[in-house]
Amino acid sequence: MATPEGSRSPSVELVSYIRTAPAPFNRPGDFIIRTAQDTRYHVTLAILSFASSYFRDLPDIERNEDNEVVLAVPESDAVVETLLRLIYPMPDPVFCDLDDLTDAYVAAKKYKLDSATQSLQKMLIRFVESDPLRVYALARRFDLDEEANIAARRACLSATQAWPQCEEFNHISAAQYHDLLQFHKRRGQAAAHLVKIKPLCEPCWVCGKKWSKPWKKCAARLLVEAPSSERMFTPDLLGELALDPSPEWLPYAAQGLLC
Template structure:
């Protein structure tokens, strides 16, 4: 559906945004959706046919917010900055009918592309479960190398410290686990060769978990694919590549037991 154009001839209120855009809206709909608007419209007003009200919010946030209040197709929120602007204005006007669907979409729509910002926003508004989910996803990032100051400001000092501790503790635990994790023993008694080049693999993985402490199954598969592991051992058996997979599988299982969330 096309966005509502807020130009209805039967509108009884005109909102003027901070950037000068006028939106013709209906008193009844807004009063039912927001206690702040209800109180605003209940104040004594000049006796004019249409009530004109200046709203101290930009049209880029005000317009999609009011569209949410109407029984029409809601605006599609595709940008996390737009999400934050909408939730801010919805909270300001006490519009729970807008706040609830926005909260529901935070994880499903933005976690994959913006885990750190999702964590920051979830922490900012006290979304405990969403913050936990996002904190795990941030483990695919190196926050010690790059931590946007705007995210740190959003989440506050306490949430920022929690995330740093999670990354530091998991990074150190993952590095220690990689360096001590035993290589699998071949089940074939005739196989006497090492299942993989131990020093090279351990060094590479230790470096990786030092910067990206959440080592995923996909990353392990990439490590196997790009590695020069033999498909056969020296005795011409076929256990070498099998042992490589066994090593990575057991390592991933051990890594999954490490701390994962704040």
């Protein structure tokens, strides 16, 4: 049987409640931070004031019915706890996801937590091996030149055609993305030029220089595509060249005379 419009069955009535943060932020303090999930973090305002001018210059906040000073913030539990762990004398948080670090960094800048911002900046570079493009975009977004340069070099390990689409690129300018493409192109051209410098290696007493010509050609192509790639030094490239039908390479490949 349907209930009248505007009424709800008691069996599905939602009850609002306030959650308490984990230790040590569940102990009584003189200041409470309430997150978007209505979790209360009990903190000491003096510690926050020492860490940030935002809290030091905070205007008087009215007390609630329980005579508590409560600051409601739009950030999530994860972000607030991350920042507090960077402020309080306790182990730093460990990030497994770059999105979590990004959210924390944005909040740290918002609340002028300089020390926390610097700590998060150092943690950002840990993701450069797994997500160089995302790290580059974040570094450019936050004006972190050193981190952006490191990420750009790491991005040269793969061809631009293989780069995934990253949401972080929506927060940087077209000029900054173009800079990354040009950096990749310049490094590729420079690396390919090095391959062509003679003598690349000493002639082999068995097959002379003939094997190196197709290798140089293939290596130059690979380096233009991915300037920091090491594939030209791997056995699979020699296997690829062994299948090359060019007349000057095939006889030596068939004999297994790979220099």
